């Protein structure tokens with residue numbers, strides 16, 4: 125099967141390649157040719173007036189929390205977790221969790237995100253996997269691990285053994301699923317919900333199985349202090365001690381880091397997922413992204429969950445990332461194109477997918493977003509500026525993953541958006557009752 129996207133404006137987002145007017149030929153799951161293409165394809169799609177770029181890579185999301193949108197307002201991190209998010213996660217059954225995951229995937233695809241790293245919750249990892257595979261999105265996902273912690277409801281806390289066994293079963297089933305499009309990662313939630321033994325076991329297992337690790341750290345001042353009180357180390361110092369800090373690990377947030385911790389992240393090649401909206405909304409703070417990048421730390425972008433954002437719009441996170449850096453570190457420290465790079469090729473690098481996705485070039489997977497610039501109003505300005513500052517998600521017309529259209533002319537091809545929303549709405553009442561929040 126070949127698809128020819130004809131007449132678009134291509135943003136390769138590769139180093140040293142300038143945007144160009146070109147056709148893109150997709151053969152099977154990969155980009156076969158970029159340029160003036162005369163040959164015929166099985167299907168030709170007119171993309172004139174559109175920008176073509178690699179799909180966004182979001183390196184920190186919580187699909188299971190999509191249904192919690194609007195239910196956890198005006199609280200700081202630890203209260204937000206204990207009073208709302210954890211009780212709600214504990215109350216998710218298979219049907220409500222599935223509905224939440226589908227709602228999240230639908231929103232991500234419609235907004236131009238083609239790859240995600242998901243944290244999950246402590247149960248129903250199989251359901252998350254099934255829906256990721258069914259949807260066509262590219263994903264690395266984990267089942268959150270929690271074997272301790274103040275305020276963790278009984279429905280979420282597990283024994284260390286049970287947590288490790290559950291992950292082992294998920295590794296067996298999903299380590300490399302859907303021809304590698306979906307894969308498993310270890311997801312110890314954060315230092316305050318994981319015993320030292322659990323974290324050390326994850327280090328050993330992730331090395332042994334060659335799998336990534338996804339966790340949260342240095343998000344908020346109180347959490348930072350609590351980790352220091354519990355471990356006698358700074359949060360990153362502790363992650364170094366237990367072996368989690370490594371090139372296999374993606375740490376969400378990294379807002380409150382001291383100089384030594386930044387040096388530790390650099391030395392261990394640990395990467396950071398920057399979640400600007402979430403950090404602002406929970407009043408956590410602003411990550412020093414430009415500083416981290418100049419220390420050669422890989423930084424990606426994530427919307428985090430709908431319970432703390434409340435949108436999953438990757439382009440909005442890109443916009444906010446560059447805006448914040450201008451104020452925090454100065455104009456020119458994180459340009460629009462650099463921020464877009466964080467949400468594409470840098471994210472891909474963190475997920476060890478840089479050979480496959482993150483740029484639009486020959487040989488890579490055909491994970492492509494087609495943006496109709498006419499929807500952004502006003503013809504002036506270069507394509508990157510228009511997309512980043514103009515609200516890129518509004519312009520998303522088509523989205524392909526592995527050469528398959530998952531969004532076409534603004535509509536999902538494998539899901540019925542209205543049905544997905546209705547199913548989620550149906551689940552909400554019973555969920556709130558089970559969580560005793562009704």
Ligand SMILES: [Zn+2]
Nearest residue numbers: 340376428429
């Ligand atoms: Zn998170």
